[in-house]
Amino acid sequence: MKDLESASKGTKFIATTGYMVCSSLMLMVNKLSVHYLPKPGIVLLIQFLSSAMFAFIIGASGVAEVDNLTWEKVQKFWPAVLAQLATIFSGVKALQYSNVETFVVFRASVPLVLSFLDYKFLGRELPGTRSALCLGGLLLGTAIYTITDSQFEVHGYKWIGIWYIAFAFDQAYLKHVVQTVPMTAFGGVYYQNALGSVGLLALCIVTNEFHDVDVTSWNAMVWGPLLTSCLLGMGLSTFAYRVRAMTSATAFAILGNVCKIVTVLLNWMIWDKHCSPTGLAGLLLCLACAYFYKPAPRRPVPESDPEEEAVLVETNTK
Numbered sequence: 404m405k406d407l408e409s410a411s412k413g414t415k416f417i418a419t420t421g422y423m424v425c426s427s428l429m430l431m432v433n434k435l436s437v438h439y440l441p442k443p444g445i446v447l448l449i450q451f452l453s454s455a456m457f458a459f460i461i462g463a464s465g466v467a468e469v470d471n472l473t474w475e476k477v478q479k480f481w482p483a484v485l486a487q488l489a490t491i492f493s494g495v496k497a498l499q500y501s502n503v504e505t506f507v508v509f510r511a512s513v514p515l516v517l518s519f520l521d522y523k524f525l526g527r528e529l530p531g532t533r534s535a536l537c538l539g540g541l542l543l544g545t546a547i548y549t550i551t552d553s554q555f556e557v558h559g560y561k562w563i564g565i566w567y568i569a570f571a572f573d574q575a576y577l578k579h580v581v582q583t584v585p586m587t588a589f590g591g592v593y594y595q596n597a598l599g600s601v602g603l604l605a606l607c608i609v610t611n612e613f614h615d616v617d618v619t620s621w622n623a624m625v626w627g628p629l630l631t632s633c634l635l636g637m638g639l640s641t642f643a644y645r646v647r648a649m650t651s652a653t654a655f656a657i658l659g660n661v662c663k664i665v666t667v668l669l670n671w672m673i674w675d676k677h678c679s680p681t682g683l684a685g686l687l688l689c690l691a692c693a694y695f696y697k698p699a700p701r702r703p704v705p706e707s708d709p710e711e712e713a714v715l716v717e718t719n720t721k
Contacts, residue, residue, distance in 0.1 A: 415649055419658065422642035426662040429635045430506070434498050435628035443495035444607040445616065446629065451600040453633035454640045458593035470590030477598065479584050483577050484598040489569035492606065497562035509563050511660045511689035512545045513571055514538060517653040518699065520575040525582070527651055527699045534699065540692030547685030570656075578652040581644070591644040592637075654698035661694050 436446045462469025470476065497506055515538050521527035530538060580586075586594070607613060621629075647655050 410649055415646075418642050418645035418649065421638060422646045422658070423662045425635045425639035425642060426659055427666055429632065429639055430498075430663065430666045432628050432632045432635060433495060436632050437495055437499055439624045439628060440621070441499070442612050442616065443492065443499070444603060444610055444612040446632070447491055447495065448600060448603040448607055449629060450633050450636040451596045451603055454637045455593060455596035455600055457637045458589045458596065458640075461589050462593070467589050468587045469593050470586050472594070472597070476584060476586065476594065480580060480594050481598060483573065483580050484595055484602060486569055486573035486576055487595060488599055488602045488606070490566060490573045492603075493562050493566035493569060497566055500562060501560065506563065509545065509567060510570070510656075510663070511686075511693055512541050513567065513574070514653045514657050514660070514693070514696070515542060516571045517574055517656050520571070521651050521653050521699060524575065525578055525652060526702050527653075528702050530653075530699050531697060533695070534697045537692040537696040541689050544685040544687075544689035544692065547688065548682045551679050551682040551685065574652045574656050578647060578655070581648045588641065588644045588648075592640040596640060651698045654696065657693040657696050660690060663690065 433446070437443050440446055458469055461467050494506065518527075518530050518534075518538060522529050529535075581591075646658065650658070
């Protein structure tokens with residue numbers, strides 16, 4: 404992967420559209436998966452293994468270049484893998500105890516944190532006036548939803564709190580990896596899912612998720628959402644790396660929030676855990692503000708003084 408912020412509009416459109424389709428459907432399909440197979444660790448393990456095998460086959464067949472596993476890149480990549488594991492696992496657990504709207508609206512407030520991390524660590528400017536108002540709208544919408552939510556569930560919000568911290572770190576660190584570690588798009592998919600599979604396997608063993616698992620008893624209601632989630636996971640991993648290289652960490656997270664409009668609509672039609680009209684208005688305010696957010700530009704690199712450079716060269720030579 405390399406920084407692709409200067410990519411053509413056509414390339415950005417294809418990558419963004421692919422990401423939005425997969426992201427919009429993934430949360431809903433995961434909700435169905437853990438509903439019919441209440442083993443979130445196993446569900447995620449199967450998804451990660453499928454995506455890792457997909458990337459490996461892409462590389463082995465010569466369709467695209469895929470980075471081989473090397474210790475140097477593994478060392479730089481493992482924090483991102485741990486962060487993603489914590490994000491996905493806690494997110495799936497949160498979906499077991501809370502409604503989808505709750506999860507989505509908390510996700511919509513993450514850019515508030517990421518805008519600071521972008522400025523502090525990733526070389527971005529602070530948000531402009533319009534973007535600052537949008538971020539404020541995200542916070543207001545979250546407050547409206549939380550106050551009016553009649554389905555307040557303590558256990559769900561504890562898991563959302565764990566997810567919130569992990570997700571913010573995950574978004575910022577993965578952007579750092581994209582900017583600093585030379586890697587192809589499918590190489591990133593392979594690394595993240597192959598290493599993630601190892602971590603998920605250990606997690607499933609520790610949490611005893613393999614206990615009482617009988618694959619032969621799984622019917623179409625289990626396999627349907629599970630296999631669909633695997634296909635979506637392959638697309639989501641691939642497109643996410645492309646889009647992540649084309650924009651800031653904050654804008655990438657906000658794009659994910661906009662994708663959840665479809666998720667909310669599907670959830671409104673299928674599930675019986677719905678927020679009040681006022682709470683839903685708060686959620687829509689969050690998504691509208693996310694849509695109109697303008698990514699902060701990079702901070703200009705200060706030009707060095709030629710006289711100072713000459714002094715440094717002379718000093719280093721001596």
